Amino acid sequence: MGGKMYLWLQTHCLAMNDSLSIQEPEKGFQDRIDREIRIEPRDWMPDAYRRMLIRQISQHAHSEIVGMLPEGNWITRAPSLRRKVTLIAKVQDEAGHGLYLYAAAETLGISRDEMIDQLHTGKAKYSSIFNYPTLTWADIGVIGWLVDGAAIMNQVPLCRSSYGPYSRAMVRICKEESFHQRQGFEILLTLSRGSAAQKRMCQDAINRWWWPSIMMFGPSDDASPHTGQSMRWKIKRFTNDELRQRFVNVCAEQVKILGMTLPDPDLVWNEQTGQYDFGPIDWEEFRNVINGNGPCNRERMAARVRAHEEGAWVREAATAHELRLQNKRISSVKENSEKS
């Protein structure tokens, strides 16, 4: 072999090796995703995938925790003992969901404290739906029916999300959410069969929550910056608009059972598409609420920060006590070993 040829081979093969070593893990990763193999915490993953998941899971966890506030607002005023108990249990479930999700995000290398700090400093977002007020008892029913309903529509596909811990957390969460949704609908059904005042309360709550609920699916596909990559990585399985359309189709039928209406004059069944057409969404309002100018943004954040700050002495005391116990254990072990 001539020297020239050898040199060519050497440089060429080295270059190939180099490009292989860069592309190999990424390719292997995408390959696993394409073959529907779950990614687990110890597996290699691209940084951007990790970041996208942390953003999404922590946002989801924060939504559960902030979401406890508008519903918790009616615990002390629930109109019967049965309703009081189911509402406490429901809000408690949301706390549990927050816990699973924080734990799932922690497998990606971020601590719960960091995530909570991001929430309190406004760096991390939560679902903007919880910035709307719960003004009457009917709002508790509507949150179950529409807000949890929209959440389920979003979350059921996440049970097949490519990241293992997230998808497993979602399986548990979805089971409980569908229970909540039925409870919410049942509250509305009772109101819809009640007195004139109760019917009015029911329709009013639907009117106030309908548009914010369908905004929960996020911006329309052409304005959603993360959708494309998220679908390639199979974190998401359907686009925002696909899910929103399904939700509208379901609710437009369910509202008939209540004998109520959805506040959209353009809502009409379209024979050709086999779907409901609906009116334009006010994205200006959506952006406003996301940017902190919704009706309750300040109250919600203030309540979370207050709970955290007022709990600081409790957490410090618990840590100090635990430390003291540990020291006692250590010194008693030492004493014992010295004696023997």
Add this chain to the structure above:
Amino acid sequence: MRRDQHIHYLLHLADDSLILGHRNSEWTGHGPILEQDIALSNISLDLIGQARNLYQYAARLVNRERGMKEKVLPGVKVSGEVSEDTLAYFRDSRDYKNCLLVEQPNGDWGKTVLRQFLFSAFQFLLYDRLKQRDDQQVAAIAEKSIKEVAYHLRWSSEWVIRLGDGTAESHRRMRHALEDLWLFTGELFVAAPYEQELLAEGYGADLSSCRLPWEDTILETLARAGLFPPEDGTSNGSAHTGSAIMTRSRAGGKEGQHTEHLGYLLAEMQFLQRAYPGCEW
């Protein structure tokens, strides 16, 4: 046994559980640690569950006897049968029979867990006695509930120890909480007239037999927390009562003489039922 006294007793037991459960539920969503928010909500659920069992039983007794409705719910117009909700939502504070301890405002986390501890230690002893008594319904409810109460007692005593033994600040807060709440513990052991009457006929529980074991539990946990009960400020010293820690106390709740706090709690809790009477919810 006079039926109305029996019903008053059931309402007293139910009111204790409902009011404490309601107070605890004010924390839901606002707890200092997510796991503990869940734990306290759980205790709320247990307590309100106990209250429901007792109210349902009381409602059956009310409905069974002509004229009983007027005795138990004076001045309240009830169309149809009395239910657990009629009893919870249509009695005013003068007809509520809970102890003053359980209606005290939550204060900080330390005061809340201490209130739970002082009450659970008592409730455990009470239910332990009730599960052996002649009223089979009450015995069954006590039997079921005592497992929950054992957990409430363990959970709350762990918190009392943790906070008493934690930092200088947590210790100080627990001392204040103890001073605030201690006044209300004496009432737990003073039998109301309906309790005395029931006891004479073999129903209910002998509260005086609960006192010393309660003190043992309390003193043991407080000692582990580095806390002491406030000094005795009355002449009801140990020499007269056999009690090591008898103190000045405030009472009246069991007979409907409450602190001002209960009125606000009920106004909030009962608002929907009262604003829209006669509705299904």
